[in-house]
Amino acid sequence: MMFVSKTTAFLARAAAGAGLAAALALPGAALAGAIDQLHAFASNTQSARGSFSQVTRGSSGQAAPAQSGSFSFQRPGRFRWEVAKPYEQLIVSDGKQLFQYDPDLSQVTVRDVGEAIGSSPAQILFGSGSLEQSFNVAEQPERDGLQWLRATPRTPDAGFSRVDIAFKDGLPARLELLDAFGQTTAITFSGIARNPQLPQDSFRFKAPAGVDVVRMGGQAPAGGR
DSSP states (O other), X not given: OOOOOTTTTTTTTOOOOSOGGGOOOOTTGGGSXXXXXXXXXXXXXXXXXXXXXEEEXXXXXXXXXXXXXXXXXXXXXXXXXXXXXXXXXXXXXXXXXXXXXXXXXXEEEEXXXXXXXXXXXXXXXXXXXXXXXXXXXXXXXXXXXXXXXXXXXXXXXXXXXXXXXXXXXTEEEEEEEEETTSOEEEEXXXXXXXXXXXXXXXXXXXXXXXXXXXXXXSOOOOOBO
């Protein structure tokens, strides 16, 4: 959802797609709180795909151009976040490295997944560890017919102040992230398909010919995967 932007490193920093008929609700999910739905989603969803729309507003309330695209993920730590509009951007994690490709700049940035994600929103939806190890989590009042939770990072260097996640029928519906600069990113998920069969190469990335590859974290340059 991004990111690597604060949200895209989530979701990347940032999760939902095709096949609405294949979307599976968990038994009793409509009656469960958001935290219970999140835990059930993490336990029962090894992979997913879907679509997203994203709007980012500055601290003054001015909105950047809306983004939209698709995503998929497979635990642990593999995901693909593909922005189609208004400009193309691709973020891929193979579980070890995260690749952020910007076709307009003809550049791909590569970093270790641990450095890129860490205590990020991506960890909440895509990770496999204990949520409470990295976040303080609390239920929030119902809003817009959705069950909400708030996750606040335990470490001060997470890059964002809090993330609110809404669930409905056992599936994530919306995500609202407030970063350390007062910028708010709102992501709406749609058409989530749980546990689909995903192509084997969904989470692999090979830099196109002529693209600059920039490795972060002091690693030696390489040509991608």
